[in-house]
Amino acid sequence: MAAIQPLLELRGVSKHFHGGGIFKQGRKVQATKEITLSLAAKECLGLVGESGSGKSTLGRIILGIEKPDRGEVLFQGVNLYGKDRSGIREVRRDLQVVFQDCFSSVNPRRTAGESIAEPLRNFARLSYHDELRTVGNLLELVGLDVEDAAKYPHQFSGGQLQRVCIARAISLRPKLIVLDEAVSSLDVLVQAQILDLLSDLREELGMSYIFISHDLAAVAHLSDRLAVMCSGEIVERLDNMDDIHCLTHPVSLALLAAVLPAQPEYRNKQETGAGKFAAAARTS
Ligand SMILES: Nc1ncnc2c1ncn2[C@@H]1O[C@H](COP(=O)(O)OP(=O)(O)OP(=O)(O)O)[C@@H](O)[C@H]1O
Ligand SMILES: [Mg+2]
Missing domain, CATH: 3.40.50.300 (P-loop containing nucleotide triphosphate hydrolases)
Structure with missing residues (x-):
């Protein structure tokens, strides 16, 4: 065997x-x-x-x-x-990674939705609507709201932003x-x-x-x-x-x-x- x-x-x-x-x-x-x-x-x-x-x-x-x-x-x-x-x-x-310092792991000028979508854009060719839906699903999966996609890093607490980083890390399964x-x-x-x-x-x-x-x-x-x-x-x-x-x-x-x-x-x-x-x- x-x-x-x-x-x-x-x-x-x-x-x-x-x-x-x-x-x-x-x-x-x-x-x-x-x-x-x-x-x-x-x-x-x-x-x-x-x-x-x-x-x-x-x-x-x-x-x-x-x-x-x-x-x-x-x-x-x-x-x-x-x-x-x-x-x-x-x-x-x-192979993905989540680091300790979530605030320096994301671009401060990008919304949470854009950060989460980054690996999807690099590896999966999704339509605009599929990307929006996928990002919304990922936010819910990590215990955040779909509306959080529009927020910038400084609008999150450390724990919430770490959830955003986890959503990004799991986006490509x-x-x-x-x-x-x-x-x-x-x-x-x-x-x-x-x-x-x-x-x-x-x-x-x-x-x-x-x-x-x-x-x-x-x-x-x-x-x-x-x-x-x-x-x-x-x-x-x-x-x-x-x-x-x-x-x-x-x-x-x-x-x-x-x-x-x-x-x-x-x-x-x-x-x-x-x-x-x-x-x-x-x-x-
Ligand atoms: N790019 C680098 N250039 C030179 N030395 C380095 C580099 N990266 C790591 N080191 C050295 O290698 C050793 C191991 O570092 P590493 O960051 O892997 O440790 P660590 O166990 O993660 O420590 P910590 O718990 O503080 O994060 C250290 O002595 C560090 O100074
Ligand atoms: Mg270390």
């Missing part, structure tokens, strides 16, 4: 940067080192680690916009950095979305709402996520599996988020400690990880 092909596969992916200076004489930074991982369709992989551990670099490599020095990135079987460029444009439309600190700048109640929205959309549209965050609680709320990064390497993995209390690497323990409540008697599974957001959702 043929093995099922993963949606995404990274094989020995390494990337370094030069620390700076006009002659690139600065310190060499190994941003990712020999990263191997795979992701199945409809799966969410949480990627955590301290600042500078290489999460965003790995996210950009997965998106096909940061060429690694070594290794292969296969998305739906297509090597994103291979010599054969045919098929790259087609797979690129299945991608197979994979890289969420790079996508909820980190929002307050905990809005974070809980956006995490629930992302969870519902994944169910409804059958997408996969790479969920990058330094917040283990947010990751536990959304992810099926976990990879912990330190100095460009994956130092610990979990295949089942229920085992979150079995983490042993010092970086994992530091991230876990950051989401544990102060009183030891409350340090059980309910009050960490997904529990924090479940509690926030209950009070919202």
Whole structure:
């Protein structure tokens, strides 16, 4: 029987940067080192680690916009950095991203409707009326109103604008979305709402996520599996988020400690990880 092909596969992916200076004489930074991982369709992989551990670099490599020095990135079987460029444009439309700072992710002079329509204009040739209808449907799908299409970014709250960015990311019904600190700048109640929205959309549209965050609680709320990064390497993995209390690497323990409540008697599974957001959702 043929093995099922993963949606995404990274094989020995390494990337370094030069620390700076006009002659690139600065310190060499190994941003990712020999990263191997795979992701199945409809799966969410949480990627955590301290600042500078290489999460965003790995996210950009997965998106096909940061060429690694070594290794292969296969998305739906297509090597994103291979010599054969045919098929790259087609797979690129299945790869989307949502960043932390929604206000700098959109053009301040464009309405929400125009921002959401941008990928549709690049990849799908829709009539004016079909585009309007599609944008309206997308706004409703992310919990906004059809009339919001006419608003400019400054007329939205941070949480609402992040919904606009999510609507844009899902407009082409991608197979994979890289969420790079996508909820980190929002307050905990809005974070809980956006995490629930992302969870519902994944169910409804059958997408996969790479969920990058330094917040283990947010990751536990959304992810099926976990990879912990330190100095460009994956130092610990979990295949089942229920085992979150079995983490042993010092970086994992530091991230876990950051989401544990102060009183030891409350340090059980309910009050960490997904529990924090479940509690926030209950009070919202
Ligand atoms: N374009 C670049 N030029 C030089 N160095 C870079 C570049 N991009 C990233 N780096 C370096 O690579 C390392 C990994 O950076 P990266 O942004 O991937 O970390 P991160 O885990 O996303 O951090 P954070 O949690 O702060 O977002 C850092 O040391 C960073 O300074
Ligand atoms: Mg980052």
